[in-house]
Amino acid sequence: MRIGELARRTGVSERSLRYYEQQGLLTADRTPGGQRDFPERAVDRVIRIQELFAAGLHSKKIARLLPCMRDADGGPSEIATAQLVDDLAAERDRIDRMITELVNSRGVLDEVINTASENRPDR
């Protein structure tokens, strides 16, 4: 599929998709005219890339990580090196802490929202 469709289906801008390809996160064939032709499974991949970005990983780390992930198709095409595993374990712990913080913050927001609703029954 061409870049426009992939953008539409993932909600990610064309700009970002080109950037992902440039960073080695996505692979695309090219038409004879030089336009990108993404495989169907790029959709899932883009979504996972977005999630990893949201989790605070940088593109370089994602690039090392992706080949070690189980694909839609089957097993991973590479096994993570010990060094990468260490790295990912650290990220994992960071994400864990981040989840805790987010849950806290969500609670704070809920409290403020609820307090306001109680004191301001503008219905």
Add this chain to the structure above:
Amino acid sequence: MRIGELARRTGVSERSLRYYEQQGLLTADRTPGGQRDFPERAVDRVIRIQELFAAGLHSKKIARLLPCMRDADGGPSEIATAQLVDDLAAERDRIDRMITELVNSRGVLDEVINTASENRPDR
């Protein structure tokens, strides 16, 4: 307490603390010589500020939010306006989605890590 101690106790750089004050997120008295003198409760407040930053809120929104939060001392000193509540509700939903994504990403990392440990019992 002075800025160095607050930085040490919160793990937040002095630079950031000055920035927080400048953005209206923190209040500090001044010594006759012009040095900041933070109240004890600044410690908790800084930690909450950090969490809100981690949740993706910007300083301006945090500045509007903070006076509506329940303090260590007691009730909020302001009630959120309807407009702010709408805003916060949107942030809340965004945080919710972010948590989901983080949990997903954590799962992905765990899988890669586990796969590597199984295939590479370097112990």
Add this chain to the structure above:
DNA sequence: GTAAGAGCTAACATCGATGTCAGGTTCAAG
């Protein structure tokens, strides 16, 4: 063949919290 819509590259801009540095002032202990 032509026109319109979609894609291409390259370059520059942005955002916001934080790092860093310079040059000066304050504080506290001796």
Add this chain to the structure above:
DNA sequence: CTTGAACCTGACATCGATGTTAGCTCTTAC
């Protein structure tokens, strides 16, 4: 009084994903 640590302000730098624009090319339907 002196000295070194801690603090002050102000300015500039950074990082990285993404937005934006310009100028050109490809694709496709007519």
